[in-house]
Amino acid sequence: MAEEEYGEAVLAIVDLVPEGRATTYGLIAEVLHEQLGRGGPRNVAAVMAGHGSLVTWWRVVRADGTLPAHLADEARQAYLGEGTPLRPTGAVDLAKAVWLPPDIHSSTP
DNA sequence: GTTATGACTATGG
DNA sequence: GCCATAGCCATAA
Numbered sequence: 001m002a003e004e005e006y007g008e009a010v011l012a013i014v015d016l017v018p019e020g021r022a023t024t025y026g027l028i029a030e031v032l033h034e035q036l037g038r039g040g041p042r043n044v045a046a047v048m049a050g051h052g053s054l055v056t057w058w059r060v061v062r063a064d065g066t067l068p069a070h071l072a073d074e075a076r077q078a079y080l081g082e083g084t085p086l087r088p089t090g091a092v093d094l095a096k097a098v099w100l101p102p103d104i105h106s107s108t109p
Numbered sequence: 110g111t112t113a114t115g116a117c118t119a120t121g122g
Numbered sequence: 123g124c125c126a127t128a129g130c131c132a133t134a135a
Binding site for chain 2: 024025026029040041042043044045046047048049052057060061062063064067068070071
């Protein structure tokens, strides 16, 4: 159970990512692991695969700023429209565009 | 209960 | 710089 809760949490964080920025599966997974006690980049990806269409999925990239082949093409257009810093390789320049997810473990009273 | 799979990550060649 | 392997976590069959 609680798959929805995990999914909601993932979608919520993704929805919080500001324009022109991006975050990684690992970071989201790490924060969720603090909140829900379970975590894994694979699971975050699994949620995105199922509910990704409901959020700005292109703002979530892999640890090196790249994205799977079937998404890179569409994500690229989104990045151009939002002004997300990209690398010559077509990947997101995480050095500038990285966005740290809200660490509720320390921010929330 | 066991096996297979995945929008992942880190390390080694 | 790119390709292959190992490890990890949860879901689905």
